[in-house]
Amino acid sequence: MSPSHPERVRFAPSPTGFFHVGSARTILYNWLLARQSNGAMLLRIDDTDTERNREEWVDGIYRAIRWLGLDWDEGPVRQSTRIDHYQAIAFDLFERGLAYWCDCTRETLDARKPPGTPPGYDGFCRDRKLSQGPGRALRFRVREGEIVVNDLIRSQVIFPAGAVEDFVILKSSLAPLYVLANVIDDIDFSITTVLRAEEHLPTTPKAVLLHEALGGPLPRFGHLPVLVNEQRRKLSKRRDRVAVEDYRQLGYLPEPMINYLALLGWNPGDDREFFTLDELIHAFSLERVGHSPAYFDEQRLLHFNKTYIASLSAQEFARIARPFVDPMMTGSTDGDERLAQILPEVQTRIGTLSELPAMIGFLFHFSPDYDELADRLRAGDDHYLKAVADVLAVTDPFDSPTIETSLRTAAEELGTSLRKLQAPVRIAITGAPIGPPLFHSMAILGRDECLRRIQALLEALHQRTPAPEPPLP
Ligand SMILES: Nc1ncnc2c1ncn2[C@@H]1O[C@H](COP(=O)(O)OP(=O)(O)OP(=O)(O)O)[C@@H](O)[C@H]1O
Numbered sequence: 085m086s087p088s089h090p091e092r093v094r095f096a097p098s099p100t101g102f103f104h105v106g107s108a109r110t111i112l113y114n115w116l117l118a119r120q121s122n123g124a125m126l127l128r129i130d131d132t133d134t135e136r137n138r139e140e141w142v143d144g145i146y147r148a149i150r151w152l153g154l155d156w157d158e159g160p161v162r163q164s165t166r167i168d169h170y171q172a173i174a175f176d177l178f179e180r181g182l183a184y185w186c187d188c189t190r191e192t193l194d195a196r197k198p199p200g201t202p203p204g205y206d207g208f209c210r211d212r213k214l215s216q217g218p219g220r221a222l223r224f225r226v227r228e229g230e231i232v233v234n235d236l237i238r239s240q241v242i243f244p245a246g247a248v249e250d251f252v253i254l255k256s257s258l259a260p261l262y263v264l265a266n267v268i269d270d271i272d273f274s275i276t277t278v279l280r281a282e283e284h285l286p287t288t289p290k291a292v293l294l295h296e297a298l299g300g301p302l303p304r305f306g307h308l309p310v311l312v313n314e315q316r317r318k319l320s321k322r323r324d325r326v327a328v329e330d331y332r333q334l335g336y337l338p339e340p341m342i343n344y345l346a347l348l349g350w351n352p353g354d355d356r357e358f359f360t361l362d363e364l365i366h367a368f369s370l371e372r373v374g375h376s377p378a379y380f381d382e383q384r385l386l387h388f389n390k391t392y393i394a395s396l397s398a399q400e401f402a403r404i405a406r407p408f409v410d411p412m413m414t415g416s417t418d419g420d421e422r423l424a425q426i427l428p429e430v431q432t433r434i435g436t437l438s439e440l441p442a443m444i445g446f447l448f449h450f451s452p453d454y455d456e457l458a459d460r461l462r463a464g465d466d467h468y469l470k471a472v473a474d475v476l477a478v479t480d481p482f483d484s485p486t487i488e489t490s491l492r493t494a495a496e497e498l499g500t501s502l503r504k505l506q507a508p509v510r511i512a513i514t515g516a517p518i519g520p521p522l523f524h525s526m527a528i529l530g531r532d533e534c535l536r537r538i539q540a541l542l543e544a545l546h547q548r549t550p551a552p553e554p555p556l557p
């Protein structure tokens with residue numbers, strides 16, 4: 085069910101690192117909510133933490149969003165350009181008696197508090213009427229009573245009275261705290277729904293208090309379930325592959341990525357797996373987002389990617405494969421022609437585009453370690469290779485079906501199976517034990533090149549010094 089009123093949502097990443105798959109899911113859900121309600125999504129860069137922010141990460145955010153096929157309607161708004169505004173509002177809270185200056189340090193606080201008291205600030209400066217000064221931070225005066233957060237995903241979350249300390253809104257450096265900047269921006273940009281990662285739930289009661297103090301309607305909050313790895317631990321850049329950029333480089337495509345991310349927390353209500361972005365706009369609903377941790381399963385993502393690649397038109401596949409195959413084709417003659425012939429053979433065999441060079445590179449450049457290839461041959465393979473070379477010399481036309489017929493006949497004459505005869509040929513031609521269909525590959529390479537490769541392997545085999553005799557017992 086789509087919302088009936090236009091939603092104003094925001095996606096507010098901090099540029100502290102590579103764009104995280106968790107962030108990709110967050111922006112997707114926000115974007116879907118905006119699109120399905122004919123609303124708008126604001127992009128806000130939460131870049132007030134100058135120590136951890138880097139401009140290249142900001143560019144990384146824009147790049148990742150575009151790569152995913154998403155966009156934003158307003159912004160980007162940089163929080164770093166609005167510091168004065170946040171400070172002015174904080175001072176106003178002080179003027180209104182809703183905030184007070186505090187000169188406590190961690191040490192004085194610890195020294196004062198009897199052991200065993202709950203952590204957090206004890207409100208020591210509440211009524212000391214300190215004025216602004218060096219070493220003094222501005223704290224928000226938390227009101228009495230419990231704080232209720234009506235979460236769209238976790239329903240009602242109640243923070244009992246006393247659970248939230250008088251929290252800092254301006255550091256002694258006058259740097260505004262994250263929660264203050266966020267609430268001010270959400271008010272200024274008339275945000276109706278705040279959809280974000282679960283890790284922000286603990287600061288939400290503070291946000292609710294600030295909204296009360298600053299006036300204006302409270303946005304709806306929704307905290308998305310955390311993404312976890314196979315061990316059910318929070319997906320983290322220290323343990324797991326989390327950067328969208330890494331997936332892009334591995335040859336994952338934005339469409340299956342979006343499709344997969346949509347299902348991490350959202351349940352479509354039936355068995356349906358595959359959705360385009362357009363279909364998601366209609367199908368997605370916040371009511372069907374659960375709160376249990378969502379397992380980010382790379383194998384399942386791979387399955388989505390493979391299925392998507394297989395579904396593309398040959399032309400489209402050739403277009404997206406290009407950046408992954410270009411580097412291996414430089415300097416190769418007839419590269420384009422060979423590529424055009426082999427791509428249809430591999431389209432349904434790969435999971436990611438980065439598998440392409442290893443799979444079809446032998447068509448463009450071939451300089452294997454012959455010793456290593458020879459090691460992989462079995463007794464009698466040289467005999468097979470010679471027979472195949474003889475047969476190939478007269479195979480005409482040199483196309484896939486005729487090559488297959490010739491080798492099948494040769495296998496019968498040698499009293500072996502096509503499979504056994506084919507094995508050393510594949511090693512000689514491709515250098516690898518698996519790859520695209522062999523006879524197609526041979527037809528693409530042409531007779532001369534196939535014979536040259538078989539000869540080269542045979543020579544390598546004969547030049548090897550025979551293995552030493554095993555010592556006598
Ligand atoms: N497991 C997760 N599930 C959902 N979102 C996540 C997850 N981990 C990080 N994010 C989001 O990705 C963004 C980047 O976070 P951060 O750089 O802290 O990731 P991380 O280093 O992998 O996590 P951490 O350092 O806490 O282990 C944040 O907006 C955060 O909300």
Ligand SMILES: [Zn+2]
Pocket residue numbers: 185186187188207208209210
């Ligand atoms: Zn104090």
